[in-house]
Amino acid sequence: MERREFLGGTLSATLLSADPKSKPPATPSPGGALNAETTAGGPAPEIERAQSGRPHAGKVLATIAPHSDDHSILCGGTVAKLISEGYTGYLIRTSNDEMDSYDLSVGATIAANESDNERMAKVLGIKQVFDLNYRNHAMDDVSRVEMRARLIFLIRLLKIDTIFSYDPWGHYEENPDHYITASCVEAACWMAAGHNDFPEHMAAGLKPHAVSEKYYYARGPQLVNRVVDITAQMDQKMDAICANRTMLGNMVREFRDELAARKLKLPELEGDQDAAIRAYANLRFKPRFASVGEPYGLKYAEQYHYIGPSRALDAYIKEHAVPIR
Numbered sequence: 001m002e003r004r005e006f007l008g009g010t011l012s013a014t015l016l017s018a019d020p021k022s023k024p025p026a027t028p029s030p031g032g033a034l035n036a037e038t039t040a041g042g043p044a045p046e047i048e049r050a051q052s053g054r055p056h057a058g059k060v061l062a063t064i065a066p067h068s069d070d071h072s073i074l075c076g077g078t079v080a081k082l083i084s085e086g087y088t089g090y091l092i093r094t095s096n097d098e099m100d101s102y103d104l105s106v107g108a109t110i111a112a113n114e115s116d117n118e119r120m121a122k123v124l125g126i127k128q129v130f131d132l133n134y135r136n137h138a139m140d141d142v143s144r145v146e147m148r149a150r151l152i153f154l155i156r157l158l159k160i161d162t163i164f165s166y167d168p169w170g171h172y173e174e175n176p177d178h179y180i181t182a183s184c185v186e187a188a189c190w191m192a193a194g195h196n197d198f199p200e201h202m203a204a205g206l207k208p209h210a211v212s213e214k215y216y217y218a219r220g221p222q223l224v225n226r227v228v229d230i231t232a233q234m235d236q237k238m239d240a241i242c243a244n245r246t247m248l249g250n251m252v253r254e255f256r257d258e259l260a261a262r263k264l265k266l267p268e269l270e271g272d273q274d275a276a277i278r279a280y281a282n283l284r285f286k287p288r289f290a291s292v293g294e295p296y297g298l299k300y301a302e303q304y305h306y307i308g309p310s311r312a313l314d315a316y317i318k319e320h321a322v323p324i325r
């Protein structure tokens with residue numbers, strides 16, 4: 001679930017703030033309060049721009065998050081961009097999203113969000129979805145070792161090179177599904193490369209596999225070192241967000257309830273549900289990602305703490321390594 005509003009914050013390199021699902025404010029803040037500032041002496045984030053052709057052909061990415069809307073709201077633009085540039089994409093949803101509807105039963109909520117998640121993934125160009133189906137809002141009671149093992153299996157099976165997930169070191173995260181998933185993803189990414197972890201995987205034909213790139217996002221302050229231009233993917237991202245019809249419908253109706261309690265309404269949020277969802281998403285999310293891009297001269301952008309492959313020995317290797325014959 002994605003609900004809180006982005007705030008602002010400053011950390012050593014760049015200040016990020018974000019924040020989607022929790023309690024929507026009674027009044028949406030178009031323009032979002034999201035700001036990304038560079039603190040004195042800190043390096044400016046790297047800007048990742050559109051690339052022509054398919055420079056990532058042969059590479060595999062996975063977006064790993066507990067809730068269907070997380071994928072589209074927090075990294076949907078970058079995921080769509082990288083897939084358009086050649087990546088094969090997978091989506092791993094770790095919860096069953098049973099708590100996110102306005103008035104459906106638990107069973108109907110699970111089925112509706114499962115269906116929405118599949119549609120959302122298709123909009124982003126995802127090849128296949130894996131639902132781990134841990135219970136929504138209760139993931140702090142699941143075995144982290146088990147979830148980590150399932151993720152390690154998938155990293156090795158799919159040969160995942162690049163992941164998108166919650167920042168395990170993001171601040172002020174209140175949803176246990178987010179921080180438990182984040183911590184399992186972080187550990188799985190390096191452990192999947194170990195040849196002694198889960199030898200039964202090797203017996204089944206898998207091999208150790210290292211995740212070489214990580215894009216971490218957060219709803220609260222985090223260290224931001226990469227800003228991705230998603231201007232070309234913004235319409236696709238908004239379509240993906242709106243594909244979460246059950247969750248967005250819940251956001252709209254809760255928001256309408258809050259306004260009604262103040263004896264107010266917004267005409268564009270009344271009437272046809274799909275039109276209301278689109279209007280709400282435009283109010284809620286477009287300004288946020290415009291705010292991320294604005295300091296860098298980008299129309300729309302997403303921001304991350306990016307961790308790339310280690311290059312510590314590259315200079316030595318270039319000078320001394322010899323071909324294997």
Ligand SMILES: [Zn+2]
Pocket residue numbers: 001002021066067070175178
């Ligand atoms: Zn979420």
